[in-house]
Amino acid sequence: DVKVTQSSRYLVKRTGEKVFLECVQDMDHENMFWYRQDPGLGLRLIYFSYDVKMKEKGDIPEGYSVSREKKERFSLILESASTNQTSMYLCASTRAGVSPGEYFGPGTRLTVT
């Protein structure tokens, strides 16, 4: 079974802090994604990566950056957390090529106070 793990289920940070959200997948997937989920807005793509050291902006990249130094790990970075970044963050991965959808981690619920 594919396993996507996220470093924390719950995080509370202060405004202005630098925040790291880590994601690891164990199925040698090439593609990895970071989404945020907010009530009434569904899932919105922040950043994605199709290969090591490669990154592409999604629909809402402002205020975020990412790092992919190893194939299995994709990190989301909030350089200076703000209250409007309070959200559920979901990491996903999938194999390159035509494959059925993405496998999601359990999510990290981030609260910025």
Next chain:
Amino acid sequence: GQQLNQSPQSMFIQEGEDVSMNCTSSSIFNTWLWYKQDPGEGPVLLIALYKAGELTSNGRLTAQFGITRKDSFLNISASIPSDVGIYFCAGQQNYGGSQGNLIFGKGTKLSVKP
């Protein structure tokens, strides 16, 4: 970016009832996917559809890929309390043998009264 219109936004039903939800788009997709998200967890893939007109079942769940390739629906028969959660549709376009990113609907929140 592209958007999918998913309806209804929420449903409150009695245990044993059937459920129907759908997604529509102005764009054509090569793949339609349906996910379920349990409270406090990440979405889990339920059904993947690859051909226009395709009808696929997974237990009490049945999903169809619309003929126009711009819509899809999901039916749940004889609902049970563990069906509670948020159901998401997602569309995917393929480019020269590689998949594009998923476009998600906003979700249908299902509540089931025992």
